[in-house]
Amino acid sequence: MRTSKLMSLEEAISTYIQDGDLVGIGGLSFWRKPISACREIIKQNIKDLSLCTFVGGIEVDMLIAGGCVSEVRSCFVGMEIFGMAPHFRKAVESGSIKISEESEASIALGLRASYLKVPFMPLKGLIGTDMPKVRNDIKQIEDPLGSGTQVMAVPKIDLDVAIIHVPYADEFGNGNIAGAVWMDADMGKTAKKTIITCEKLVETEDIRYLSGKAQLPLQTTSAVVKVPFGAHPTSCYPIYTFDPRHIQCYLKNDFEEYKKKFILDKSPIQYFEETGGVQTIFNILL
Amino acid sequence: MSEYSKDYTFDEMMTVLMAREVRNDDVMIVGVATPMVWAAFTLAKVTHAPDAIYHYIMGNTFVLEPRQVSLLYLEMNTARTYRFQDSVECTLESLPSDKLTTIEFFRPAQIDQYGNTNNVCIGDWEKPKIRLPGAAGILDFSMFYSRGSFLYTPRHDKRTFVPTEDIYFISGVGFPEGKPSICGGSGPQCVITNLAYLDFDEKTKKMRLNSIHPGIELKTVKDSTGFELVIPQNLKETKPPTIKELKLLQEKVDPLNIRQLEVLSGKEREELLDEIIQRELAMKNKFPKLLF
Numbered sequence: 001m002r003t004s005k006l007m008s009l010e011e012a013i014s015t016y017i018q019d020g021d022l023v024g025i026g027g028l029s030f031w032r033k034p035i036s037a038c039r040e041i042i043k044q045n046i047k048d049l050s051l052c053t054f055v056g057g058i059e060v061d062m063l064i065a066g067g068c069v070s071e072v073r074s075c076f077v078g079m080e081i082f083g084m085a086p087h088f089r090k091a092v093e094s095g096s097i098k099i100s101e102e103s104e105a106s107i108a109l110g111l112r113a114s115y116l117k118v119p120f121m122p123l124k125g126l127i128g129t130d131m132p133k134v135r136n137d138i139k140q141i142e143d144p145l146g147s148g149t150q151v152m153a154v155p156k157i158d159l160d161v162a163i164i165h166v167p168y169a170d171e172f173g174n175g176n177i178a179g180a181v182w183m184d185a186d187m188g189k190t191a192k193k194t195i196i197t198c199e200k201l202v203e204t205e206d207i208r209y210l211s212g213k214a215q216l217p218l219q220t221t222s223a224v225v226k227v228p229f230g231a232h233p234t235s236c237y238p239i240y241t242f243d244p245r246h247i248q249c250y251l252k253n254d255f256e257e258y259k260k261k262f263i264l265d266k267s268p269i270q271y272f273e274e275t276g277g278v279q280t281i282f283n284i285l286l
Numbered sequence: 287m288s289e290y291s292k293d294y295t296f297d298e299m300m301t302v303l304m305a306r307e308v309r310n311d312d313v314m315i316v317g318v319a320t321p322m323v324w325a326a327f328t329l330a331k332v333t334h335a336p337d338a339i340y341h342y343i344m345g346n347t348f349v350l351e352p353r354q355v356s357l358l359y360l361e362m363n364t365a366r367t368y369r370f371q372d373s374v375e376c377t378l379e380s381l382p383s384d385k386l387t388t389i390e391f392f393r394p395a396q397i398d399q400y401g402n403t404n405n406v407c408i409g410d411w412e413k414p415k416i417r418l419p420g421a422a423g424i425l426d427f428s429m430f431y432s433r434g435s436f437l438y439t440p441r442h443d444k445r446t447f448v449p450t451e452d453i454y455f456i457s458g459v460g461f462p463e464g465k466p467s468i469c470g471g472s473g474p475q476c477v478i479t480n481l482a483y484l485d486f487d488e489k490t491k492k493m494r495l496n497s498i499h500p501g502i503e504l505k506t507v508k509d510s511t512g513f514e515l516v517i518p519q520n521l522k523e524t525k526p527p528t529i530k531e532l533k534l535l536q537e538k539v540d541p542l543n544i545r546q547l548e549v550l551s552g553k554e555r556e557e558l559l560d561e562i563i564q565r566e567l568a569m570k571n572k573f574p575k576l577l578f
Contacts, residue, residue, distance in 0.1 A: 028344060029318055029319075029344065031344070031361055055318060055422065074420065075420050075421065075422045075423075075425070076318070076419050076420035076421075076422040077419055077420060078319070078419030078420070080318060080319040081319045081321065081357060081547050081559070082559070084418075084419060085419070088417070089416070089417045092414065092417035093413070093414055093415070093416070093417050095413055099417075101406065101411075101420075103421065103422065103423065103425035103426045104422050104423040104425075104426055105423075105425075105426040106425075106426075123426070124426075124430065124469065125425060125426030125427060125429065125430065125469075126425055126426065127429060127459075127467070127468065127469050128429055128456070128459035128462055128467050128468070128469070129421075129425050129428075129456050129457055129458070129459055130406075130411075130455045130456045130457065131425060131457075133411075134411055134455075150468060150469075179345065179361070179364075180344070180345040180346055180347065180364070182346075235361055237361055237362075241358060241359060241361065241362070241572060242358070242361075244357075244358060244563045244567075245563070248563075283567065284567060
């Protein structure tokens, strides 16, 4: 018998995430973020996390508001057209969290360096910006092979844990992403531990017939958790769209109240009922 | 001869001016949360640039068909209809190449006379007065585009247009000290605002007032800019939207006025946002409407 990696959300988070970890979060902006896992992290009161995500939104803001974060590595954290991410902003302005300023390429290539086991990658961008003033671990260098081109060396990013939400996975850890993959495949493959949350469990055989197959292969997956609507209020293509009403609700409410209503002592089912349940599914998501 | 309209809003003026920058062979890069740019590109696509290709950063997808601008269902557009999907690193590193002519509009929070821009923070980086969302790909691309970078802001004022020493963080590279970047891009090409169309003097690389929008006083532009603009001797007036451009924009490209979210603030913005969400949620089909 092959080993099943299926576990509960509570077990996956408590087993694989420790205080102080550098956590990679999959998805982008309001799309396919592992929000149910973020709520569980807040519930378990995990501390001092460093977050790394490509384009951060409500998940970063929520984890900061929940007191779980000491550092953010991201090139963008905002609520898109809904405005700024309020707790991210407040935390940076008050100095309660540290920022590691990144660009899209410094994250993409940092993860790629980790994948290739090289200490840095050369990058064409960043030259002429103020990035080197705030990052003493990047450096402008001349092509060592003699072309004379100036490049920026950016360091590898070694994640402790990656959390990635996908539409389909099997119980052995093969995850399939529909639509854009962004940095998720690199995060999943390079992190020391990878937690997949999924909408639907499928058979391994089914993965073969899904477009893209297992972008997250079983050998680098630590845990698989089934959480339907686990990305809500962000989207999970092709199953549901993001929920603008809940994002507005998040922004309008004081976080402590939000936490009481939607996070503390709430199972994924109770959470979803609080957000409007069947009404939300019929009128917004599908 | 196109007939120019006399009745338009400044967001319509800006969108039309941005559309006019697009060439038929461009790859048009649509970033995150920039409905005005999306509207402008789509307007270009249905007017003078039918062969231009969208590149949605949010999906790393190249899309051919123009669709009505949408707030909620952009993902359906980018994820479903692509013809070719690139890997992220490949997108990041190859888009600003010589092979593709790309056009991307950046919206800076601060800009100086040489087109250097800031989207990171207001105040000292260590302890900012305002932490902005961040500069994302501007840090990577601004110095590379062979066709240069394109800038826009609906807030032409002294908080946005600042002297070089007041830029808190250079996150987009213009013409450092009046010279092109060593990275080989053509640098900023224009700045489209609610008051004027600005470009950069060929020799000094300083920002120049190319044309002033109808009804705007020269003094207003000067008083709204925190540095001295190059003012040509015979100052032109910006050509307003044509009746055709305006009709397409209002009826086909962006009938829900999503682009206006970029120009409004406070309560007005909240109300428009609510209205758009309500109207989009009421739609049975979650794919933005295909145009032509």
